[in-house]
Amino acid sequence: MFTTSKPLRFGDCDPSGIAYFPSYLDILVGVLEDFFTSLGFPWRAMNEVRRMSVPTVRLDLTFRSPGFQGDRLDFALAVRAIGRSSLDLEHTVSRGDTVLWTARHRIVATSLDTNTSLAWPDDIRAALTHHLETAHAHHPAT
Template sequence: MAFETSRLLGFGDCDPAGIAFFPGYMRLLVSVTEEMFAASGTPWPAMIRERRIGVPTVKLDVDFVAPAFHGDELDFRVSIARLGGSSADLRHRVAVGERTVWTARQVLVATSLESHRAIRWPDDVRAGLAAHLETNDARDPAA
């Protein structure tokens, strides 16, 4: 099941004309992804400070479909297309009402903050992420 949340498009996320500016979108994408992990039972502060696990973005592909404006409520829908041994392929859809304003494909990788190398998802993190898989066959067979 997809993770869903909303964010108000603030002044700091827009250009002088009040139109959303892409760096603001990226800040929102990170905050929504962090919220999804927390809702899945693995908040980033604990992962980073206590478990020494990072989740850097290693690939990001964004399609801007329509403008959004200062004060718009952005509805985020995040699902996981594939959950690998150490990676997760996320799909983001951001809409204002029924109108899609942007979509993104994001690949995250679990990494050791000591070695900066990929590590396998811990079982509890994997279980939390698996709740957001698009389909039951979206798991990596080698995972």
Template sequence: MMFTTQKQVRFHHCDPAGIVFYPQYFYLLHEVQEDFLAHIGFPEHALIAGGHGLPIIDLKTEFLGMCRHGENLTMTLALTRIGSTSIGMRYQIHGAPSAPGQATSLRLNAHGVVVYLALSPGRAVRIPDALRSALHPYLQTTPGKT
């Protein structure tokens, strides 16, 4: 299963030409991660209040096409791995179809790893069973399959 959400490209995401400025994609990816965590019942603000976090420790990104101001994007997140202290995530951003009835176009593909961290002392700790259970339905062992 994949988590899917919609985002609209806003003025603050763009350069003067109206194209998303590449560092803004990283904000969008983190927003998808936060939306996903809230969706499964573990909002990031609650994790932080409980002394934990999920910082990203690795991120590989392919920029495959431009996104423009005002465009509606479909953003997906799926899990590629649930380890003892880390989680592999696959993100995709699809742009709107160029014409009615056509498929969306893949604009960005990214693979990241987050670690479940105890904020004090600042090191990785085992992912709690309740969080692990909430994550499991989104685990995909074969990229691209739902």
């Protein structure tokens, strides 16, 4: 499982100081980018050298508790399934022991030249497979 922490900043919140949910998605994209960098595949190199991208094709979020300006968000990213070109991820975002939200997320490897899906290159597939977790994490009921 890949883990990282990100702050919930002033600009990520509505006037009441509660997280503005579209900001969560922007932060999540950064976490995904950090995950690929940790595997040795920074997005800039994937885009410019390999001419590939990893767009989101499905994202299902469940909000459990509000986040507030100044919170430290702990992200846990689990690789759940690897297809020919798809990658299924599960995210858990917490503040301490409190789960704020979870997400089921599918991305697909695509060619920047043809805008069509492509099979994961062998080296990226191997790195993703190393992180594959088959047992689903248990999340507290809402």
